Amino acid sequence: MSMDMTTAGDPGLLDTLQHQVAVFARRAEQTRLGGVGQVRNTMDRAAYLLLNRLDQEGPMGVKALASSMGIDSSTVTRQVAPLVDSGLVKRTSHPEDGRAVVLQLSPRGASRLDEVRTSRRQLMADLTHDWAPEEREAFCALLTRFNGALSARMAPQGSAEAEQPPVA
Template identity: 30%
Template sequence: MTKHEPQTADELLNAVGPAFGKLRRSSLLDVENPVSQKDLSRTLVLNIVLEAEQGDAREVTVGAVAEHLGVDPSVASRMVSDSISAGYLVRAASQQDGRRTVLHLSPEGRELMSRFRRHQRAAFEQVTGDWAEGERLEFARLMLRYVAAQDGLRRRAAERDAAR
């Protein structure tokens, strides 16, 4: 017996949330150079720092990690401390405000993120291996568009909150 595939617009849209939940639970596929479960959770923090270093050049603090992940500052502090203990992050004085401590990727953190990116690509290729190339690329394009829109909404909400 096959599972019921969503057919109507409402069924498809209602199935999106649970599908995203399943994505998080199935991130450790059997691909070359797998990333451990512990390092997988560390990549949540490392990715925030990496994106800041590659993109908007904003300095990342523990508070920024907490805000971005939507967790309590004490939870973010433990996550950051774990990544520092593992050798993936280093603390440094802010160049903008010497009283603040900011986070940077260590060379080991950069290597982990490089390995994680390779793992993600291999997993994507494994999952979509029997898709037509056009479908695979269209899905990738739409996923990137979705994430960019989500980031835009998060940024606008943060700006609104800061203006209050």
């Protein structure tokens, strides 16, 4: 359901919002928001999201992982291959169906994910060091809501990816 500009709000404010979102997207892509120090930019976004999902939801097959992330199986297969090669993800056989493959975070993957999370958490702390806690909370809530609306718009058939916040 789309609103016309009279019910959606002030066109000037909406112009500012769209401009700030565009600037954010460009800067996020340029810096990759990879964290701080030596860990900065050592893990790409796709790898981070895959490892994070396996950490949160536990071992699962390619189809389940793809569905959970709102992407197709071939993309997961392509993105997970280097993670398996580098020992961050283990491929094992399904306990009930030996032909099915289950992907799980390896101990090395869990350790790397923790390193990257810590580095990214520090970056967020640095960027918002002068914000009040309630400002951080409000920004998180609004950005989560904005991302949810964007996901729903991109996947109108109801398979919108609800990106889970990383577990601290």
